[in-house]
Amino acid sequence: MKTMDIASFEHHNKTIRQGITLIDYYVSWCSPCRVQATIIERVADDLKGKALIGRMNLDRHRRTAETLRIQSVPTLVVFIDGREVRRFIGLQPRETLTACLRAVIRSRNKAATV
Incomplete structure (x- = not known):
């Protein structure tokens, strides 16, 4: 699965508004x-659209x-329905990001069934 390239501030706000979203903020240099970026692609593959x-x-x-x-x-930054729930600063390993997102997904699924 590929990551989404966020093209504008408005696109950013629309993207994070619904569901669970991880955004990697970077500079080219x-x-x-x-x-x-390579790690993020692998995380996207790990989560298969979740x-x-x-x-x-x-x-x-x-x-x-x-603004952020x-x-x-x-x-x-991990967002749930537009609300920031977790922030990582600096290079993060695949395992850390995947574990965090899986925990967020599990907690959201539990909340939805209550």
Whole structure:
């Protein structure tokens, strides 16, 4: 499964509005960000559509960085229905991200059955 390239601030807000979403905020000149991109693709494969995985280039979208107070890259944020529930700063391993998203999915599924 491929990650979604988030093209604008408006697209960003629409993307995170519903469901579980992980966004990788990066800049093109950042070496750890390039490594994170490969990891994010694997996380998307691990989850097989259970969460939306996207990437946003902050070189092109400074407004988003300012709004979300992103000061370091890579920064990865997990959203549920538009609400931030977890933030990772710096390069994160596949296992950490996959485990976090699976836990969020499980907790959301439990809440839906109550």
